[in-house]
Amino acid sequence: MTVEGPLATPEIGNCYGEAELARLPAAHPAVTADRIGVLLVNLGTPDAPMSRAVRRYLAEFLSDRRVVELPSLIWQPILRGIVLAVRPRKSAKAYREIWTSEGSPLAAITRRQAKALQASLGGDAVVAHAMRYGSSPIADGIDALLAAGCRRILVAPLYPQYCAATTASVSDAVQAHMARLRWQPALRILPPYHDDDRHLEALASSLGRAIGGLDFVPDTIVASFHGMPERTLHLGDPYHCMCLKTARRLGEVLGKTVVPSFQSRFGKAKWLTPATDMMLEALGREGRSVAVIAPGFAADCLETLEEIAIRGREQFLAAGGRHFAYIPCLNDSDVGMDMLTALVRSELSGWL
Numbered sequence: 001m002t003v004e005g006p007l008a009t010p011e012i013g014n015c016y017g018e019a020e021l022a023r024l025p026a027a028h029p030a031v032t033a034d035r036i037g038v039l040l041v042n043l044g045t046p047d048a049p050m051s052r053a054v055r056r057y058l059a060e061f062l063s064d065r066r067v068v069e070l071p072s073l074i075w076q077p078i079l080r081g082i083v084l085a086v087r088p089r090k091s092a093k094a095y096r097e098i099w100t101s102e103g104s105p106l107a108a109i110t111r112r113q114a115k116a117l118q119a120s121l122g123g124d125a126v127v128a129h130a131m132r133y134g135s136s137p138i139a140d141g142i143d144a145l146l147a148a149g150c151r152r153i154l155v156a157p158l159y160p161q162y163c164a165a166t167t168a169s170v171s172d173a174v175q176a177h178m179a180r181l182r183w184q185p186a187l188r189i190l191p192p193y194h195d196d197d198r199h200l201e202a203l204a205s206s207l208g209r210a211i212g213g214l215d216f217v218p219d220t221i222v223a224s225f226h227g228m229p230e231r232t233l234h235l236g237d238p239y240h241c242m243c244l245k246t247a248r249r250l251g252e253v254l255g256k257t258v259v260p261s262f263q264s265r266f267g268k269a270k271w272l273t274p275a276t277d278m279m280l281e282a283l284g285r286e287g288r289s290v291a292v293i294a295p296g297f298a299a300d301c302l303e304t305l306e307e308i309a310i311r312g313r314e315q316f317l318a319a320g321g322r323h324f325a326y327i328p329c330l331n332d333s334d335v336g337m338d339m340l341t342a343l344v345r346s347e348l349s350g351w352l
């Protein structure tokens with residue numbers, strides 16, 4: 001695990017005064033500096049676009065009880081016997097469509113976001129990144145920040161909308177690691193930022209710029225969010241409302257209508273509607289020109305680059321649609337990083 005900032009120089013504990021330093025017992029453990037750490041966390045991704053790596057990743061991801069809320073006794077046989085026997089091959093093929101020389105887009109973009117955030121925070125904080133599943137685990141990220149002398153840590157789950165399957169799962173993993181620490185750091189978790197004006201302005205500016213560069217004028221703007229089982233809405237998960245609010249507020253900032261939809265259906269249960277694929281097909285049949293944005297993702301990934309930008313486009317055009325554009329996520333763009341830096345600085349108030 002790497003941190004982007006300078007490494008800590010271990011300091012001698014201040015239990016000793018100047019005069020006693022020379023006589024310090026060799027056995028006294030080093031006491032590190034009091035730095036601030038920021039841990040950016042995203043979902044995680046396979047290490048390679050191959051069935052075996054995808055299977056390993058999916059086994060961990062889909063065994064999280066925050067993600068699939070079924071009793072293990074029922075779910076694990078289905079997961080091991082059916083899902084992990086079929087899905088990795090299919091998903092690996094999809095990953096191969098979007099894989100880059102730097103690896104999975106999600107991993108590469110998250111790394112770049114951490115570097116850029118470190119550059120903009122300068123000496124004020126040490127930045128590291130971690131993934132909830134797969135390589136770069138959260139525990140390693142926290143340990144790296146502790147080793148760099150951070151006694152105060154801000155964990156920033158890179159999910160604009162709160163969802164138990166994502167935000168709460170990150171928090172669970174952080175707390176599980178904290179429970180193993182003797183000397184815990186002070187901890188803050190970045191709240192959801194979907195309706196923060198700075199987030200909405202960044203989305204609007206990125207969208208406006210991208211649309212300005214198109215050779216057509218979209219008549220419909222679709223905001224596609226990752227889906228969730230509908231029952232989670234009735235169980236009190238605020239995700240649905242936060243997605244709808246993001247689309248509505250983004251539309252207000254833009255002065256245009258933004259139509260929300262939900263993608264990436266998984267399993268047999270009823271998921272949130274309207275479904276992005278059905279919506280794109282319907283818009284295609286009407287001969288529309290659309291721009292699709294994915295304001296539930298802080299970084300482009302399989303779900304945006306393959307499902308929307310490749311498959312969504314094909315579906316839409318095959319149904320008779322005129323023009324299609326996928327608008328990239330904020331990623332490590334200047335406007336995205338300015339927004340993230342501002343959110344992080346606000347959240348560090350009183351610490352900085």
Ligand SMILES: C=CC1=C(C)c2cc3[nH]c(cc4nc(cc5[nH]c(cc1n2)c(C)c5CCC(=O)O)C(CCC(=O)O)=C4C)c(C)c3C=C
Nearest residue numbers: 043044045046067091106163165166226266296301302303
């Ligand atoms: C942005 C928020 C996300 C929510 C909410 C979410 C819920 C959720 N996802 C699955 C199942 C899968 N998701 C997969 C990929 C994936 N999911 C998110 C984000 C959210 N998921 C991202 C950023 C990614 C992309 C990862 C990447 O490597 O690029 C996958 C894996 C791919 C595949 O096989 O299709 C699955 C499976 C469930 C079941 C769920 C909530 C119940």
Ligand SMILES: [Fe+2]
Nearest residue numbers: 043226264303
């Ligand atoms: Fe997902």
Ligand SMILES: [Fe+2]
Nearest residue numbers: 240241242244
């Ligand atoms: Fe709602």
